[in-house]
Amino acid sequence: MGKYENDSRQLLDLVGGKGNIGAVTHCMTRMRFVLSDPSKADPQKIEALKSVKGTFTQAGQFQVIIGNDVQTFYNEFAAISGIEGVSKDEVKKEAKGNMNVLQRAVADIAEIFAPLIPAIIVGGLILGFRNIIGEIKFMNDGTETLVAVSQFWSGVYSFLWLLGEAIFHFLPVGITWSVTRKMGTTQILGIVLGLTLVSPQLLNAYAMAPGIEIPVWDFGFVKMRMIGYQAQVIPAILAGFVLVYLERFFKKITPQAVSMIVVPFCSLLLAVIAAHAVVGPIGWAIGSAISKVVYAGLTSSFRWLFATLFGFVYAPLVITGLHHMTNAIDLQLMAEFGGTMLWPMIALSNIAQGSAVLGMIYLQKKDEESKQISIPACISCYLGVTEPAMFGVNLKRGFPFLSAMIGSAIAATVSVGMNVMANSIGVGGIPGILSIQPQYMGIFALCMLIAIAVPFGLTVTVGKKKGIR
Known part of the structure; x- marks a missing residue:
């Protein structure tokens, strides 16, 4: 008998049967199901399974948290159920039938x-690091930066901008590629479209200033501004979406014999014209408006x-999935204001959820079974992955989740009150301090202490009153 054979059989019954x-697949820690009738699943009984x-x-x-052994569990579940797993992309596509328009x-x-986040984190x-060696004066009694006194670090500072510029200034290339990838159209056309948005031929978006003369393409009867869309x-x-729908349109109306020539040519040419003449300026105005409001x-x-x-509400947003909207806002804030306070x-918030789990670990220090769940969840949360902590520990009891929300709210108030700003999106936990602008690292460290102490203290206090051991 396999390690998880019994639990796999029970899980199959508890999700409503084959x-x-x-569709079913798995990720790093979770089994992911698309259920024809979600009401047939019994979450309470599923969570009572030892491996869940x-x-x-x-x-x-419908996602079932297994932990690091999810691959083994998935293999045994597939063997028992006779259901062949599919890719995560196919599961996501199937799952959209259970979602409303906003979702x-x-x-x-x-x-x-999602595919861009690793690069953005590296960029942040x-x-x-460049700000630490190039902006903070901690050499020669606080009068000079490391870059100013060392040729080696000056070279490092200059060289690393090669990566920083590639990631952030040329971000539109990654976005247009990702749109075509997601929508299943020609990805190289997405890359070329993105390159036309950041071409050196254009006025750099960062060079825009009141009164500056903007070059134009002059077609005689109409002029088009030569503005880049860096970041x-x-x-x-x-x-990206204009290109996608143009390509789909031309594929439908073009004879197969000339499709290879007509479809990419017409799609890309019209998409580039639309990008610079219509959707680019409109998108810039929308993005600027959103970032200025925030x-x-x-x-x-x-x-x-x-x-x-x-x-206070960010953790509940994670439950709904609406937190993904913040990525676009963060990136727009970075483009407009050189950093993000969001x-x-x-x-x-991630640190606060992990700290509430830490409180539960303290309360249940003699409960070996609960620690098998809570300790990995706490570590994962402090490194930026909150789902195991929230769904595996905090939401089950309720009060740890609320304690974390309160701690997060207090820490956020101090952070914004002291104008803490990050260079970019980073690792969403304790290592996140590395993405904070150097002048705010000390204040952010204080905010981290608040996000650790308040949820831990509240969780332990309420837990003791409830008699949790």
Whole structure:
């Protein structure tokens, strides 16, 4: 008998049987099901299984948290059920039948940004490191930077911009590629479209200033401004979708014999014209408006209220999947204002959820079975992956989740109140301090302590009153 054979058989029955499973796959820690009738699943009984650490429903998928042994569990489940697994992309596609319009839109945005996140995280860490060696004066009694006194570090500072520029200035290339990848159209056309948005022939978006003369393409009867879209998010997304739908249109109407020539030529040419003449300027205006509204909320006299509310509700947003919207906002803030005050609050929320789990570990230090779930969940949360902590521990009891929300709200209020800004999106937990702009690292460290101490203290206090041991 396999290690998880018994639990696999029970799980198959508890999700409604083989006939109720539309698709199944797994990720790093979870089994992911698309169920024909989600109401047939019994989360309570599933969570009672020894190998299961929690369940939740997100993006139309019923997800069962197994942990690091999920690959072994999945293999045994597949053998017992006779169901052949599919890719995560196929599961996501199948799951959209269980989602409303808003959920589908959020899922689409999440799928566009997911492949880009590793590069953005690397970029944030590199910018943070460059700021430390190039901006902080800690040499010669605090009068000079490391770059100023060392040729080696000066070279490192200059060389690392090669990566920073590639990741952030040329971000539209990644976005247009990701849109075509997600929508199943020709990816190289997406890359070429993105390159036309950041071509050196164009006025760099970062060079835009009041009164500057903007070059134009003059066609006689009409002029088109030669503006680049470096680091711009929404113009790239809109341009990418224009290309996708143009390609689909031309594929439908073009004879197969000339399709290889006509479809890419017409699709790309018209998409580039639309990008620079229509959707680019519109997207820039939309992105600027969104970022200015958020920035105003983060810098106004009511910023403490904005920060408190955001810090309090971010974890519930994760449950709904709406938190994926923040990626686009963060990137737009970075393009407009050279950094983001939103992302530090997200990192603090993750830390707070992990700290609530730490409180449960303390309360249940003699319970070996619970520690098998809570210790890995806590470590994972402190490294930026919150689902095992939230769904496997905090939401089961309720009060640890609320304790974390309170701690997150307080830490966020202090963070925004002290103008803490990150260079970019980073690792969403304790290592996130590496993405914070150097002048704010000390304050962010204080915020991290708040996000650790408050949830831990509240969880332990309430847990003791409830008699949890």
